[in-house]
Amino acid sequence: MSENVIEMKNIVKSFYIGTPNELNILKNIDITVKKGEFVSIVGTSGSGKSTLMNIIGALDRPTSGTYILGGTDVNEQTDNGLSEVRNKKIGFVFQTYNLIPRSSALKNVELPMLYYGMNRHERKERAEQLLELVGMKDRMKHQPNELSGGQKQRVAIARALANDPSIILADEPTGALDSVTGRLVMDLFHKVHEVEGKTIVLITHNYELAEETERIITLKDGKIVAEEYNDKYIRRFPNGEKICL
Template sequence: MSKNVIDMKNITKSFYIGTPNQLNILKGIDITVKEGEFVSIIGSSGSGKSTLMNIIGALDRATSGEYVLDGTNINEISDDGLSEVRNKQIGFVFQTYNLMPRSTALSNVELPLLYYGMNRKQRRERAEELLDLVGMKDRMAHRPNELSGGQKQRVAIARALATNPSIILADEPTGALDSATGRMVMDLFHKVHEQEGKTIVFITHNNELADETQRIITLKDGNIISTMENSNYYRRYQEEEKICL
């Protein structure tokens, strides 16, 4: 049986906007994600999904509740410990790519490995392997301003995989792309999920993209209003297997 890599219980997040007022963003969130799942979290602007993403990614702490990430109780570790968790256990893919503008694609993918303590030869080999996986090995000497949006996102996905994290956390990764390029990037996430066996948590406001994941968690006004196993996901792959046969 697959283990839980994300286990959240009664997670709340509030911001104080002047005594005695407080803004309650998350209002008691319970989420479990199993190893190897491809899960989407969907919601409109203001639903709380960005706040939830920051907590899942150990970029922020919950106001209350319990969060265990791949066996680590996030509530019990220091801020320095959170940095280590982010580097080793989570690979981030952002809508705006967040690549180092003056560094090549190769150097961008190598960067997490530098913090990981890997030597220069190992870093280069791992980065080249991952750029090949995402179809960008022939662009590894290019800087971000020499790449298209889709190419930048593929480099960002390679970087997210660099330290072999247990979870890939993707925040609107196709939001800045046209539909054809977004399709290509989404296909790459499926490849990473199927071939690399990665757990993927996909934050989106797009129902069509959410419908390509195994499970859909819907947020509204800081609450989970539905969690649905997605039969369309399994039907899609059954149909693809028939085509292959």
């Protein structure tokens, strides 16, 4: 039986906008993600997917409900505990890359490992291996302003893998890219999923991207309105083939 890496039960997120008013963003969300799955959460603007992403990523806490992330009860963690959970269990990939501007690609990938306490030699060696994995080893000394959008996103994916997290959480990872570059980035996610065996949760408004994942969860007005296994899903690297980036 597959191990669950995400277990959310009756998750509610509310914001108080002045007594007695309360704005309910998420309404009784139940989600389970198994180790090694590629799952998408799809919804239009205002559906609550950004709020849900923040909770999945331990960037915010639910108002009520239970969230077990890789065996850890998120609600019971202190702020420092949440920071440690994020660093060890989740690799983030954002639409805007979130790279440190004046640091090289290599240093950007090393950063999570520095917080993890890995020594300098091990950090550098692993960062080089990850940049090679995503096809960016020849750009490892370049700063973000010397890279294209697709190159920045590949560096961001390498950084997300740095501490061998349980989950890669990708928030609109192709949203700032043209269609050709976006295709390369999605191929890289498939490679990370199929060849490296990573669990990936993709947050997107683009249903075409969602259809590339194994399971599609549709969010509307803060509720899950559909959840289905994707019978159109195909493995792009069934024999572990490497891709040319």
